[in-house]
Amino acid sequence: MNRHAKRFMYIGLMMIAALFLSGCASSKPGLVDGKVNVVTSFYPLYDFTKQIGGDYVNVINLVPAGVEPHDWSPKSRDIKNMSGAEVFVYQGAGFEGWVKDFLGSLSSKSTLRVVEASQGADLITTDDNKEEFDPHAWLSPLNAEKMANNIKTALIAADPAHKDAFEQNYQNYASQLADLDARYKKELSQTSKKEIAVSHHAFAYLCRDYGLTQMSIMGLSPDAEPTAQDLKKINTFIKDHQLKYIFFEELVSDKLAKTLAKDAKVDTLVLNPLEGLSKAQEDAGENYITIMDKNLKNLVLALQ
Structure with a gap:
């Protein structure tokens, strides 16, 4: 069957x-x-x-x-x-x-x-x-x-x-x-960098709309296993573009992102793909727009 x-x-x-x-x-x-x-x-x-x-x-x-x-x-x-x-x-x-x-x-x-x-x-x-x-x-x-x-x-x-x-x-x-x-157009048009390193290849639409480029550890599914070549590629991307952060998401383990960030000597930040909220976010009354605004804040920080 x-x-x-x-x-x-x-x-x-x-x-x-x-x-x-x-x-x-x-x-x-x-x-x-x-x-x-x-x-x-x-x-x-x-x-x-x-x-x-x-x-x-x-x-x-x-x-x-x-x-x-x-x-x-x-x-x-x-x-x-x-x-x-x-x-x-x-x-x-x-x-x-x-x-x-x-x-x-x-x-x-x-x-x-x-x-x-x-x-x-x-x-x-x-x-x-x-x-x-x-x-x-x-x-x-x-x-x-x-x-x-x-x-x-x-x-x-x-x-x-x-x-x-x-x-x-x-x-x-x-x-x-x-x-x-x-808000996205205004804030992101003023950043000096336009490249982001992410754990999950979820941000192609956001990148297309606001002139950014993403490099991801995993593919379209957040539990896809990266190869050694994938890890080498993103490490090179981080160094070539002098990035200071790797973005991870809250509903998936951040272990790989933090390990890669440590190896590349960069920090981590949340970029939420809004596939779901945590219980704490629900209880706090968060929604699509409030989370997207938090994403914008972290993007601006990372792209300075």
Whole structure:
């Protein structure tokens, strides 16, 4: 049995388990009556939906706080929530490997509205395969605005009675994203350096939008194992550009980044790819824009 068939079987079993559980319980865990129930595949989509939907939506984020989403897959409760929701929002562009099988396992009678958030965004193809995309499109505020617009359209279709509220919330949030983009353009245009060393090759969109170049320890997936040649290449990059920092992310072990930083005699800083928040960040009320502003602050520090 090939990998695709095994994954399809897994999703099918989860669907059966979800249906069984729904017959044993009087309520749907996570879903609420009287609101548009929206399930999102990971954090940025959750935040965008909350900002636009406001009090009229109940948003469930699938990936728990502190969990890196690249290799996450849904459990029976997640399948149940997705199947019972009015709207399901996922990133697309190859980010969620499990989505195709989930959608293929839905009943033909399903009324679930499915939103591929990255549809229409200005995507970057990978260097080694021009038919595959770098999925980290949300790290461009300009793309984030397009993704938010896709979510707004789905919310209006699911709940046309609150169209005006969704439109107004979207316009307010789009204005905040435009201001964020303006801050990035202004601050990063004034830095003397334009090169960054990162642990995870997640920042191609940010680099494209603001004239930066990234060199990464790992590839598009943060748990990809770097080769000795990869480590040598980034060490040379750090020395050639006289960099003072290596950026790492908080949801993945920083051991390799700190080891490489020590060898290269540089320091480390956080550059958050916003694939999820830690529990502490959630409790502190952090969100997409506040984290992106912290990223900007650290970028400016590193690029002086």
